[in-house]
Amino acid sequence: MTLRIGCIADDFTGGTDVAAAFRRAGLRTALVFGTPDATTVLPADCDAAVVALKSRSTPADEAVADSRAAQRWLWTKGAAQIYFKYCSTFDSTPHGNIGPVTDALLDDAGATVTLHCPASPPNGRTVYQGHLFVHDQLLSDSPLRHHPLNPMTDSALIRLLSAQTPHRVALIDWTTVRRGVDAVRDALTAHQQAGVRHVIADALTDDDLAVLGAAALELPVIAGAAGLAEGIGHAYPAQGPAPAEPLPREGRAAVLAGSCSARTLEQIAHFYAAGLPSLHLDVLAAAAGRDVTGEALTWYDAQDPDRPVLIYASASPEELAAVQAQLGVAEAAAQVEELLGGLAARLTDRGVRRLLVAGGETSGAVTTALGVRAVLVGDEADPGVPWTHAGTRHGDLALMLKSGNFGAPDLFTRALATTTEGAE
The missing domain is CATH 3.40.980.20 (Four-carbon acid sugar kinase, nucleotide binding domain)
Known part of the structure; x- marks a missing residue:
């Protein structure tokens, strides 16, 4: 079995969310709970595998260690590309764990740049001018400002991520995204040459995410919510819809x-x-x-x-x-x-x-x-x-x-x- 893509999700429901996104894109997808080991077995004929961790709110060093272990395991299964899935509300603290985990995955992959986008339009999450919106409200004005573990009181993604990483963070704005795949690739290359490691992209629609997915298809590590994952899944050669799975008939x-x-x-x-x-x-x-x-x-x-x-x-x-x-x-x-x-x-x-x-x-x-x-x-x-x-x-x-x-x-x-x- 050779995976098309491996994914690391920072909590279990985030894992199901991103796994559903890959499946919508036609990829037969397995979901693994917790850090896998040599005894962990995937269902046969999977195109994508998602490892769901409980790393969103753990100390940063634990989140990094678990994510690195998951990446190594996914590589043994043939995954050439790693997707780090975090919450579409960028649920984190000023110290992590999005920045530290992404940096660790990039370091281990020998990569120098990655693309971030937490947009998930079907769930009302969009990014414009680098600010995250929940439906018609800025994240900082939404009910997420009262999150019991990680209250989100800022909507500026560059500011949020810059507090979590020593590396440079920059933006690809919506006007560039709307110009298409080549424009986004050129912007990524320009940022990389300028020493930027984390590139945040605006996205208002699923079409925007499809553009970003196609533009990021060659990156070893990508990060974002489930919307960008679906865009990447659609960028792979078409396989047709994933087969339906029957529900238990008793119980x-x-x-x-x-x-x-x-x-x-x-x-x-x-x-x-x-x-x-x-x-x-x-x-x-x-x-x-x-x-x-x-x-x-x-x-x-x-x-x-x-x-x-x-x-x-x-x-x-x-x-x-x-x-x-x-x-x-x-x-x-x-x-x-x-x-x-x-x-x-x-x-x-x-x-x-x-x-x-x-x-x-x-x-x-x-x-x-x-x-x-x-x-x-x-x-x-x-x-x-x-x-x-x-x-x-x-x-x-x-x-x-x-x-x-x-x-x-x-x-x-x-x-x-x-x-x-x-x-x-």
Whole structure:
């Protein structure tokens, strides 16, 4: 097997997002969770492989070490090009991890320049004059300014990235992008000759990303969100659409939500308003020693097995702040991950075969608890939100790992209603 492209994603839902993008471009795509090793096996006949790490919020040296290991493993599988996928909201801190990881990947590849673009137009993320927008708002004016781990209070990508790297950062503006592939290539070459290492590109549409993808096809390392990855995928010779993967035909359906994003809260509200069974987990009670997991399982066992259920630790910004004030940010996050990871394992023991998970850190906890190392990427329910297919000790499992901000408000009800109907 020879991969066309290898990808390193800095969280698990980001991994599913970029894997879906490659699949839309016609590449049969596998997704690997965690740093792979010699025992990690990819599904056969893959064109692209995505290694999903939990490196977005870890210390920079850990993120760099894990990303370097993933790049080395992808090279052993034949990947000639490496794509570093980060969040379309450039989710990071003033010290990393986007800059340090990209620099390390470039160093190991012997490369001197790379292209960055976090635009994802279907999800409302665009870049203009080097500023990142979320729909019609600057990133710094959007709800992401209240992100519980990495609040994004600046929208200027050159300024954000320059704080994370000792190397020069420059821009290819939208007027250049609109002139086409050759103009972008010429601009990249000019920046490289001027000693610029990180080149940020404007993009407002999928057509812009297709131009950037074609222009960057020869770069050893590229960085950005899922939109640019799809543009690169389309630049490879056409293979036709990737084959559909069947969903399990038996078993129950459930949602586990840990994200506190505004969109996830909307999805929870929609599920509840639809009259479907919903249970909120008391994180403070769990931290105090109460058997919240046991209570949740007792509740689950009493529900109609033909209806999907939702179990969530998500909270409003005010509720989250109150929990973090008592437990601390790190301990609050650890409690949520422990609760939902443990519940995922117990629910699959009880027959859940279609599992939707909301939140990047939650998704990492769930896949770790389930022992899922690699999946094949299937059809999307919404842009950037695909079903994936895994084998477990209980048989086939359909697993959807949703970034907190992704999906329409009715995603939970629509995705699980569809799979439930399809299983009958």
